[in-house]
Amino acid sequence: MYPEDMNSRLQAVEEVISRGPFAPTWESLSKYRVPEWFRCARLGIFIHWGVYSVPAFGNEWYPRNMYIEGSREYRHHLETYGPHRDFGYKDFIPMFKAEKFDPKAWAKLFRKAGAQYVVPVAEHHDGFQMYASDLSHWNAAEKGPCRNVLGELGEAVRSEGLILGASTHRIEHWFFLGHGKNFDSDVKEPLKIGDLYWPSMEEPANHHDVTPPCVPTEEYMNDWLLRTCEIIDRYQPQELYFDWWIQIEIMKPYLQRLAAYYYNRAAEWGKEVVIAYKHDAFAYGTAVIDIERGQFANPMPFIWQTDTAIAKNSWCYTDGNQFKDPRDIICDLLDIISKNGRMLLNVGPKSDGTISEEDTEVLEAIGDWMEKNREGVIGTLPWKKYGEGPTQVAEGQFTDGVDRGFTKEDFRFMAHANDIFAFCLNFPEDGKIRIRSLGLLDNRSKPEFAGTVDKVEVLGYPDAVIEWERTPEGMEIHVNGVSTRMPVGFRITVR
16 A cells, blocks of 8 residues: 555654654653663664675675775676676575574574673665565565564564664665666666665765755655654664764654654653664754764763674675674773763674674673673763773774773773772783772872772682782782783772
8 A cells, every 4th residue: 555555654653743742842852861771781782684795795885885886896796796787786685585594592692792782773775674564565574584584583682681672774775776877777767665776866975964965855754754663663672773864954853753753652662762863863862872983082971872893894794894802892892881871782694694603702702701790880880980091092983993002001980889890901911900090098189089998809700819909009909810801890899
């Protein structure tokens, strides 16, 4: 029936909005409060998996780049699959079989990694839905693997006690395949609503221009709204993540309606939910700020999120992925949570549904570390000072590929009740460290901490021998029995 029944579907959306408690205005949406589960969360798992995992070349932007004449992906496509008019992006779909997809195994791995929530990409820029849908036949339940990936994964994730989220990058599909119209390819008119390649419009020269010359039509934005509401209603995700380009000016009324719809639905379900966004797409305080592949340099008074990936060069699996060291990810995690942030860490499965050995090894290493240091990470709060040390973390997006170069003098702090947790980001071989922020009061200056320390313990190493004392220069700690590349945590119990 779609799009013949688009008006009735839009009316159903408006009815939910009209019931409240949230109205589609920034004033009303500013009453939103970040839920308790997200306040307690520290680590989420992001998943980029779809048809683009079949060519496994370049990155998840392969469907766009393969249609840009002269690009690396364009040349690769010609050499590997032949002319675009004969083999286009749609022809990868039958090859996307996901024959080894085991959602229960994925969920168990994510839980063991210490994650609290999981956010699969429900629809990427390519326009292929990874869930059963009434709005397009180009979805994983009807084509390719013929499985409702989001639905199956949601059941598995929740059975492991984790929170399910969903990410939609649908808005960028407006232009994502548009380059295919510039030469003899399979991207041809006429294109109609519901088609995989619809609408394939001109790509803006500046992706961050809030008033681009070629803006989405009302029909397209209504389709975006209905697709997003369908995800909300069918799968009840408790985090709804948006990538960029929703910040364009013409989208503002649609974002307000969508947020009111989502928050009102959540009130009906009795669940607490989060919207994560970039580039000031939402008004401050109406949702949660996200930074792509980066973080803040200083603590923030608001809860925020970073989305980053295990692979440095791609969000999806490719044959040329360069994987991060788990130590670097853990150091970033500690820096982020000490500044009131949360980390959404991406995994890119292979097209057959398996998670690569490299991704698995990283997740298992993070899980082993989390098991040792859980008390200092889960259920804690940022301390009054986020950390100390000479290493400065660059602020902003796309900074996660830079080697931080943390030293034995770099610490990050968290707290719970009468415990302060201090994490040494580069534990020295001799086991000797100094935490300057926990030094004794003297006549020269007032320290950051003037309390009384009862005991100091190293997390995760019950057989370690520890000696400590406080001096005006800091808390001097000497540990025997700990040798590791990973950050080492200390519990400092105060009266």
